[in-house]
Structure formats: C-alpha cells, structure tokens
Amino acid sequence: MAVFTPVTLDDLTQWIPPFSLGKALAIRGISSGIENSNFFIDTERGEYVLTVFENLSFEQLPFYLELMRHLAQRGVLVPEPIANQQGRIINPLHGKPAAIVTKLEGDCQLAPAxxxxxxxxxxxxxxxxxxxxxxxxxxxxxxxxxxxxxxxxxxxxxxxxxxxxxxxxxxxxxxxxxxxxxxxxxxxxxxxxxxxxxxxxxxxxxxxxxxxxxxxxxxxxxxxxxxxxxxxxxxxxxxxxxxxxxxxxxxxxxxxxxxxxxxxxxxxxxxxxxxxxxxxxxxxxxxxxxxxxxxxxxxxxxxxxxxxxxxxxxxxxxxxxxxxx
Ligand SMILES: Nc1ncnc2c1ncn2[C@@H]1O[C@H](COP(=O)(O)OP(=O)(O)OP(=O)(O)O)[C@@H](O)[C@H]1O
Ligand SMILES: N[C@@H](CCO)C(=O)O
Known part of the structure; x- marks a missing residue:
C-alpha cells in the first residue's frame, strides 16, 4: 500500500478548477508506488494521474516534470504534465507539491518478449x-x-x-x-x-x-x-x-x-x-x-x-x- 497523503473527492473538487479539466468525478488511490502518493482521477475531460510528492521539493521537481513536458511535446510517449491557467504544472496540495499528468493506457509487461x-x-x-x-x-x-x-x-x-x-x-x-x-x-x-x-x-x-x-x-x-x-x-x-x-x-x-x-x-x-x-x-x-x-x-x-x-x-x-x- 502507498497512499501517504490522503486526497478525498472533496479536496480534489476544490483544488482542480484552475486546470480546465472540468469537474472532478472520482479519485482512487494507486497502491503500487513506494515514493509518492498516486491517484487515478476521473474528470469531465477524461482520466488522469495525480501525484502528491512525498520527498521531492518544489525546487527539485521542475527538472523531472519539465523534462516530461519537453519529451511529450516532441512525440516521446511519456505522461504529459497538465498546466493550470497560469501555466504552472507543480502546485501545492495539502502543503506538498503535486502534479496532474496524462494517464498511459495499458499495463506493465513483466514477462517481455x-x-x-x-x-x-x-x-x-x-x-x-x-x-x-x-x-x-x-x-x-x-x-x-x-x-x-x-x-x-x-x-x-x-x-x-x-x-x-x-x-x-x-x-x-x-x-x-x-x-x-x-x-x-x-x-x-x-x-x-x-x-x-x-x-x-x-x-x-x-x-x-x-x-x-x-x-x-x-x-x-x-x-x-x-x-x-x-x-x-x-x-x-x-x-x-x-x-x-x-x-x-x-x-x-x-x-x-x-x-x-x-x-x-x-x-x-x-x-x-x-x-x-x-x-x-x-x-x-x-x-x-x-x-x-x-x-x-x-x-x-x-x-x-x-x-x-x-x-x-x-x-x-x-x-x-x-x-x-
Ligand atoms: N501516467 C501514468 N499512467 C498510468 N498509470 C500510471 C501513471 N503513473 C503512475 N501510474 C501507475 O501508478 C503506479 C505507481 O507509480 P510510480 O511507479 O510512478 O510510483 P512511485 O510512488 O514513484 O513508486 P516507485 O518508485 O515504487 O516506482 C504505477 O505502477 C502505475 O501502475
Ligand atoms: N528499479 C529499482 C527501484 C527504484 O525505482 C530497483 O529495482 O532496484
């Protein structure tokens, strides 16, 4: 299990308006990570992943998230961070940095050919x-x-x-x-x-x-x-x-x-x-x-x-x- 910072649908409803994703419809914690609190979120614009960063700071995160944005914009298949109306991709949630990224389809291939x-x-x-x-x-x-x-x-x-x-x-x-x-x-x-x-x-x-x-x-x-x-x-x-x-x-x-x-x-x-x-x-x-x-x-x-x-x-x-x- 690994949701260290709980986020309820009410929390999300209040937090999500600046992202232009419509209303938040559902949120489910993802159990498999060990570093961060991850959630699948359903919005009126589709399904996304919300991550609340437990260890990385606001200063450290731009390298990772801007890299993902840079790669996604060049056609590399990676989750694309969603910016809010101010263009910000890293925003505080319960006092910790958080980001919404696009959800990748499919599953991990643990027995690859x-x-x-x-x-x-x-x-x-x-x-x-x-x-x-x-x-x-x-x-x-x-x-x-x-x-x-x-x-x-x-x-x-x-x-x-x-x-x-x-x-x-x-x-x-x-x-x-x-x-x-x-x-x-x-x-x-x-x-x-x-x-x-x-x-x-x-x-x-x-x-x-x-x-x-x-x-x-x-x-x-x-x-x-x-x-x-x-x-x-x-x-x-x-x-x-x-x-x-x-x-x-x-x-x-x-x-x-x-x-x-x-x-x-x-x-x-x-x-x-x-x-x-x-x-x-x-x-x-x-x-x-x-x-x-x-x-x-x-x-x-x-x-x-x-x-x-x-x-x-x-x-x-x-x-x-x-x-x-
Ligand atoms: N963008 C995404 N699209 C689809 N599923 C995702 C995405 N990001 C994370 N997940 C799902 O959430 C799970 C946990 O994510 P992730 O591995 O990034 O967590 P973490 O907390 O950084 O932990 P760890 O260091 O253990 O890998 C993944 O195994 C995957 O199933
Ligand atoms: N991939 C690492 C875990 C950290 O992501 C390992 O298997 O040791």
Missing amino acids: AVHCAEVGAMLAKMHLAAQDFTIRQPNLRGLSWWRETTPVVLPYLPQDGQQLLRSEMAFQESFAASQAYGELPSGPVHADLFRNNVMFDGERLTGFFDFYFAGCDTWLFDLAVTVNDWCIDPASGELDAARTRAMLDAYHAVRPFSAAEQGAWQAMLRAGALRFWLSRLYDFYLPRAAEMLTPHDPAHFERILRQRVAHPAPALYSSLKALY
Missing part, C-alpha cells in the same frame, strides 16, 4: 535524441559520486567475497570514468531507471515510459545498460537473453546509431548499470528509511548480474560486429 524489447529500445533512442535540447541540467544523483559515498556505508554488512567484488568494481569504474574513451561517450538527460515496471504496453504496442524521478544527465549508454540489465535477462541467473538483447540493441541503433567509442565501453557500462542497482538495493536493505513500508528489493539479484557482466564479454552493440562474438 523480443518484440517488447525492440519497442523499448526504439523509444529509448528517440527519447535520448529528443532530450538533447532540454535546458535544465541535473546530474544523475545515483551516479559515481553517490557510489563513492555509499560504498563505505554498505561494505561492513557484506561477507568477504562481496566486499572484494564491491571494492574491485569501484576501482574499475573509477578508472573507466576517468578514461578518454568514457569522455567521448554521448550524454544528456536519461531516465536511469527504465525497468519493466516503468513502461506501459497495450499488447505489443508501447504506450509510454513513466516514473522519471531518478532521471538526470548521464551517458546514453548508461541508460541503455540499465534497461538491458532488466529487460533482456534470464531473471534467475542474470544472464543476457540473446534474442531479447539483440532486439533491443538493433531497434535502438536503427533510431540513433551507436559510435565505435560506445562499442568499446559497452561491457564496462553493463557493469556500471549492475553496480548502481546493487548499491542502491544494498543501501535500502541494510539502512531502510524509517517510513519504509515494503520489502526491499533483493540486492543479490544485482550482485549476480554484476558477476555475470564481469565474467562474460558483452554482445556487440551493432550487427556488423555480431560476428566477433
């Missing part, structure tokens, strides 16, 4: 290109600096072999991030958390990416690595599934061709994508927030993925190199 992975790859490339001229800058707040801060905090909880893996991977990632090859990678605003539960499908048709609240500026390849590490794996072993991986990479490449520098960095980036979520899951597991209501995600899943990515060469990013692997 190659066709779903291709849809995600193509839309991800489209998103990277469309975000290039977005002017608000924010680093990926779960990037290398955060890994540096978090590593010493979680290390004492790990057994010897886990400590060894974390230390050696951090050393590897530090030198990768400092390399000239890394500096040549294209970057910009990225989603950075594009897991299966953050994408909607209507059958085989992708209807949108959502939950942009880990977005920030990072390399495009990092975003792709995070996405491949969730969509294209055998969940039990963490091994990459060849057909789904190929489908996602080919579809991405068809929209935004990879560079040779990206091919050289691909294995290191798959490792970085695994390390990022191993660390955050370790942190949430051993240092849960006081208000945490749900069972934390299993850190061992990403430890397995990291070991896999260290041990096995990455598949070629683009097909002309397929023969090498």
Whole structure:
C-alpha cells in the first residue's frame, strides 16, 4: 500500500478548477508506488494521474516534470504534465507539491518478449535524441559520486567475497570514468531507471515510459545498460537473453546509431548499470528509511548480474560486429 497523503473527492473538487479539466468525478488511490502518493482521477475531460510528492521539493521537481513536458511535446510517449491557467504544472496540495499528468493506457509487461524489447529500445533512442535540447541540467544523483559515498556505508554488512567484488568494481569504474574513451561517450538527460515496471504496453504496442524521478544527465549508454540489465535477462541467473538483447540493441541503433567509442565501453557500462542497482538495493536493505513500508528489493539479484557482466564479454552493440562474438 502507498497512499501517504490522503486526497478525498472533496479536496480534489476544490483544488482542480484552475486546470480546465472540468469537474472532478472520482479519485482512487494507486497502491503500487513506494515514493509518492498516486491517484487515478476521473474528470469531465477524461482520466488522469495525480501525484502528491512525498520527498521531492518544489525546487527539485521542475527538472523531472519539465523534462516530461519537453519529451511529450516532441512525440516521446511519456505522461504529459497538465498546466493550470497560469501555466504552472507543480502546485501545492495539502502543503506538498503535486502534479496532474496524462494517464498511459495499458499495463506493465513483466514477462517481455523480443518484440517488447525492440519497442523499448526504439523509444529509448528517440527519447535520448529528443532530450538533447532540454535546458535544465541535473546530474544523475545515483551516479559515481553517490557510489563513492555509499560504498563505505554498505561494505561492513557484506561477507568477504562481496566486499572484494564491491571494492574491485569501484576501482574499475573509477578508472573507466576517468578514461578518454568514457569522455567521448554521448550524454544528456536519461531516465536511469527504465525497468519493466516503468513502461506501459497495450499488447505489443508501447504506450509510454513513466516514473522519471531518478532521471538526470548521464551517458546514453548508461541508460541503455540499465534497461538491458532488466529487460533482456534470464531473471534467475542474470544472464543476457540473446534474442531479447539483440532486439533491443538493433531497434535502438536503427533510431540513433551507436559510435565505435560506445562499442568499446559497452561491457564496462553493463557493469556500471549492475553496480548502481546493487548499491542502491544494498543501501535500502541494510539502512531502510524509517517510513519504509515494503520489502526491499533483493540486492543479490544485482550482485549476480554484476558477476555475470564481469565474467562474460558483452554482445556487440551493432550487427556488423555480431560476428566477433
Ligand atoms: N501516467 C501514468 N499512467 C498510468 N498509470 C500510471 C501513471 N503513473 C503512475 N501510474 C501507475 O501508478 C503506479 C505507481 O507509480 P510510480 O511507479 O510512478 O510510483 P512511485 O510512488 O514513484 O513508486 P516507485 O518508485 O515504487 O516506482 C504505477 O505502477 C502505475 O501502475
Ligand atoms: N528499479 C529499482 C527501484 C527504484 O525505482 C530497483 O529495482 O532496484
């Protein structure tokens, strides 16, 4: 369950007039989120999603919501924030920032086939290109600096072999991030958390990416690595599934061709994508927030993925190199 700030139909009726959506007809809490209070709302103009932000402030939110507006206006399938008559998309509700966004049709695809992975790859490339001229800058707040801060905090909880893996991977990632090859990678605003539960499908048709609240500026390849590490794996072993991986990479490449520098960095980036979520899951597991209501995600899943990515060469990013692997 996760409605931390209750909003009644009466509250909504009083709050909604500046949005030009007509009258509020119904409101239902959404139980699955763990960060914010989310509601489906019915209005005279249709169905929308209302989010009351529990942790992000008025100052932090424009990056995420303006990015969504920017992407939606360029044909990337994401929830579009609705502005009120003053043009504001972030407005206080019960003293917290809140926003209304369009509702995506369909459901999450938790057992994706190659066709779903291709849809995600193509839309991800489209998103990277469309975000290039977005002017608000924010680093990926779960990037290398955060890994540096978090590593010493979680290390004492790990057994010897886990400590060894974390230390050696951090050393590897530090030198990768400092390399000239890394500096040549294209970057910009990225989603950075594009897991299966953050994408909607209507059958085989992708209807949108959502939950942009880990977005920030990072390399495009990092975003792709995070996405491949969730969509294209055998969940039990963490091994990459060849057909789904190929489908996602080919579809991405068809929209935004990879560079040779990206091919050289691909294995290191798959490792970085695994390390990022191993660390955050370790942190949430051993240092849960006081208000945490749900069972934390299993850190061992990403430890397995990291070991896999260290041990096995990455598949070629683009097909002309397929023969090498
Ligand atoms: N724009 C949208 N259209 C349709 N459904 C949505 C939309 N936004 C959110 N939802 C639904 O609400 C649920 C919770 O949203 P979301 O994942 O963004 O929550 P959250 O509180 O940020 O949590 P978490 O960090 O756990 O993902 C989603 O799983 C989805 O079912
Ligand atoms: N996608 C993250 C949760 C935060 O959105 C994970 O699976 O660890």
